Amino acid sequence: MDILTTTAVLGLVLLVMLAGGLWISIALATVGYVALALFSPAPAGSLLATTLWDHSWNWALTALPLFVWMGEILFRARLSEDMFAGLAPWLDRLPGRLLHVNIVGCGVMAAVAGSSAVTAATVGRMSLPELKKRGYGETMSIGTLAGSGTLGLLIPPSIMMIVYGITAQQSISRLFIAGIVPGLLIMAIFMGYVMLWSGLNRGAVPDAGPRLSLREKLHRSRRLIPVLLLILGVIGSIYGGYATPTEAATLGVFGALGLAWFAGELSWQTFKDSLMAATRTSCMITAIILGAAFLSIGMAFLGIPAALAAWVAAQGMSPMMLLLVLTLIYIVLGCFLEGASMIVLTSSVALPMVIQAGFDPIWFGIYLIVVVEMAQITPPVGFNLFVLHGMSGRDMWTVTRASVPFFGLLILVICILATFPGLVTYLPNLMISR
Template structure:
């Protein structure tokens, strides 16, 4: 059977299992087993056991449940309400109003966690209930959250950029700098989309009856101080070199707990409820991660990613045609693999043809991350979609439909950095100059 046919068979199996209501983690594992048994000679039981064991005690992933717990504590204290109350006066005249909390909140938290899943879970815990209570439309709440959470892959510190730098022998520091302007560009695109939707249909956005003087805005901003202290403590500890992201996540839990109790709106009963809810969410995400890891490993054994990449290489395409083909290739591959696996399994094949048509490897790294971001919000295996489904219980197709405009905005981002490569290369050029 040809490689494209293998891809179609496995993708159809995955869609079928999800349509039957099988758990996401179980669906991913079953598709991985099918790939190993049908299309490779690897010992499936041994690969399954070693993959699950190897990925179940990753120290780097410890940050994920800690950041989720931090979000649960904020949700149950007065601080989440204070954050919105403090932002209302400043955003009351902005088109889209409090929907921008999702965009900017995700951008800030992405710089803390470096994880799109943690960003979606933490910001979603705070913003979805509050925006729903205030009457904002569901599709824009879910879309802004799913799209903006992908920024965790691009805004430094980004694990996926580190993996790309190691795999292609590029400077990780220059890759981090190169990701800054594209990250800002995507924030502007997301916020601009919300503003345009609000201008086109003002009835979508709940009205705020009162107007605020500058003094009232300053007074209301005092409610933002606890959240600002929390974000400053977490981000500051990372960028000052005092803590790793995992250590900073633990610090965030301690700070969030202390500030929640100090606000007078928190109790040990609520703390217990936060721990239980964070445990459920973390277990859901961990199971999906294990299933995704096993699927990635099984795809490596089948040779599917390498063979499809070689198939593209044999076409001898121009630079523009090559990028168009690779965009489709990586988005489809993102239906099976997580972003890190995509890079590890394909860069050795992809990079020679990229260099042959004169594409800058530094620029290509940022392009690759944005395309991988697109695959985070595309069904059937858009990881951010699963996280938000776990948080809200909303059907994944509704979430995917809400996120689709942001998929198109990410695609527009790819076009913009192709037409204006200086968006990626300007800051690294200053650094080297």
């Protein structure tokens, strides 16, 4: 049986298991076992045991539960309430007014939670009722939240960056630093769009509130500022070379516990709830990584990644055409799979092709995460759409329609990053040169 037929058979087996509701991690590992047992002479059982063991004690994995726990602690410490009260005075005078709270608030929460759905839920829980009460249009309120919630995957510390770094064997520290400029770029483009929209729809935005002094603004932001300092400390310790991602995550956990205690929100029940939630999330992602690792071993034994890379080279595709094809494939996959599954399922196949085409693997990781962000607002399995559907009480069509402009803006971001790759690679390369 040739490589193309073998790949098609394995892909069909995977689709059948996923459609049947089997856990993604088990489905991935099963396909890897089928690949080895039926299409190669390799000892599938021994390889399964050694692969699971080798990847389960990967040191980079230790950063994952710690960053998740940090976000869970702050999530339970009234961060959403503090965020609206702290950001509103600073953004009320911009064109678009308090709609910017959704964008900036999601940027701040993204640096805390590392998760798109948690980011959208945390900010939306407070901002949607507040914006509705103050007379802002529901469509734009939902749209800004749906689009900006995707920042949870990109702005470091990002869970998806850890997943990609482990899967593609790339530096997690460099990925964290590489995500800073693209994350800020997305926020700037979203805010620019809101300003343009408000200029064209002046009657849709309420008047600004009373002017506040600098002292009053700082007073209203008094509980948000320590969180911002914690985020800067975590990222700054990595960028400055003072801490590894795991060490920085440890500092983040202790800092989050300290802030929750100082705010009077840290109880034994809160501590247990945050720890158990972080454990569940981390175990789920780790299981997917282990299943994908075994699948990658199976595909490597069959020579599938190398064969696909050679096939792409034989087609004479330009690098940009390859990127366009991959983008379309990922958008389709995003209609059915969540982010971590997309990354671990495709990295071992896509990475050899993009490296052969001359793309930097760190750049490709950020590109991939932005495309996964697009999948978060793509029906029928866009997680942000489900979150906002439940929070707003509106039907999925209304929520999807509100998010369409921000899907288009993310396509614009992809084009900018492809045209100017230095936006991604400059800071990581500067980190190495230091």
